[in-house]
Amino acid sequence: MTFDTEVPQLNTITLRSRPLTTHAISISCDAELAVAADDSVHIMLPEFPTPEDDTRRGNRDVGADENKRIQYHTHRGQYMTIKRPDPRMNAKLFDAAGLRCPGNDMEEEPYFGVGSGLPTGWGSSLNQVSVMEWSPTGVGYNLRPVLSVLLTNGSVMIYGQEGSAVTDISVRKRSFDAWRVLWGIGGVLPLPDRKVKDGSHLAGDKIKSFSWAHKIAPGRALIAYLNDRDEIIIVTVEFFDNPKIRKGPTLAWRVEEVARFPNDSPHPKMSVRTRCTRPLRP
Numbered sequence: 532m533t534f535d536t537e538v539p540q541l542n543t544i545t546l547r548s549r550p551l552t553t554h555a556i557s558i559s560c561d562a563e564l565a566v567a568a569d570d571s572v573h574i575m576l577p578e579f580p581t582p583e584d585d586t587r588r589g590n591r592d593v594g595a596d597e598n599k600r601i602q603y604h605t606h607r608g609q610y611m612t613i614k615r616p617d618p619r620m621n622a623k624l625f626d627a628a629g630l631r632c633p634g635n636d637m638e639e640e641p642y643f644g645v646g647s648g649l650p651t652g653w654g655s656s657l658n659q660v661s662v663m664e665w666s667p668t669g670v671g672y673n674l675r676p677v678l679s680v681l682l683t684n685g686s687v688m689i690y691g692q693e694g695s696a697v698t699d700i701s702v703r704k705r706s707f708d709a710w711r712v713l714w715g716i717g718g719v720l721p722l723p724d725r726k727v728k729d730g731s732h733l734a735g736d737k738i739k740s741f742s743w744a745h746k747i748a749p750g751r752a753l754i755a756y757l758n759d760r761d762e763i764i765i766v767t768v769e770f771f772d773n774p775k776i777r778k779g780p781t782l783a784w785r786v787e788e789v790a791r792f793p794n795d796s797p798h799p800k801m802s803v804r805t806r807c808t809r810p811l812r813p
Contacts, residue, residue: 616682628730
């Protein structure tokens, strides 16, 4: 068996800012390349050969330079991370849960100290990128992965495509026009919780490291992180079809903390159970 399609050649990627972290590159299951710089994240889409390229390659009248392609072209998205986390970033999580988001009626400057340490407990550091990791497929819009970015202020921000920002679903060419900060965990970012009186759970964790579990099911995932109190926290993430939403896209995220235990051994036996909702339609 022979293949006429050639893989585009590798090429140098030039950035205007220098990556400072040791985990500065991450590739998603859809071959999206994310590169972390000091105060920003660059996401580049892959470029695959098409049948039109094979036709042009077979035409000897076309110059060689015209057929030259690179694996990652110049179409990229850049997101600045130097911004103070705001509890209202998770407003859509509360809307999907039918709860009021804390901070919506806030007029004064919110408190940004997180963690158990004396310096970080009174003020967070700059929002420089520490670690990046793509989620498993199915957690984002169109069942794509989302990008999770750990910042030095102790929070993990989730970047991805937002359904309400998509202007034309018939467009085949992918772009970053609909990419937003979807939600976040840790720091001053609360999560919906019906078990408490005000419906909001704010642990104030300064996240030191995190990791996604392998793919569980379409639209469902687990993310675990370690805070500065040497605790391990398990968070469930579900991207589901919410019938309560009447206007706009009905897809929403449900993010809940389901387990928290100290990072010592032996660990006690625990049972993690979450409520199931209707599965996503591919």
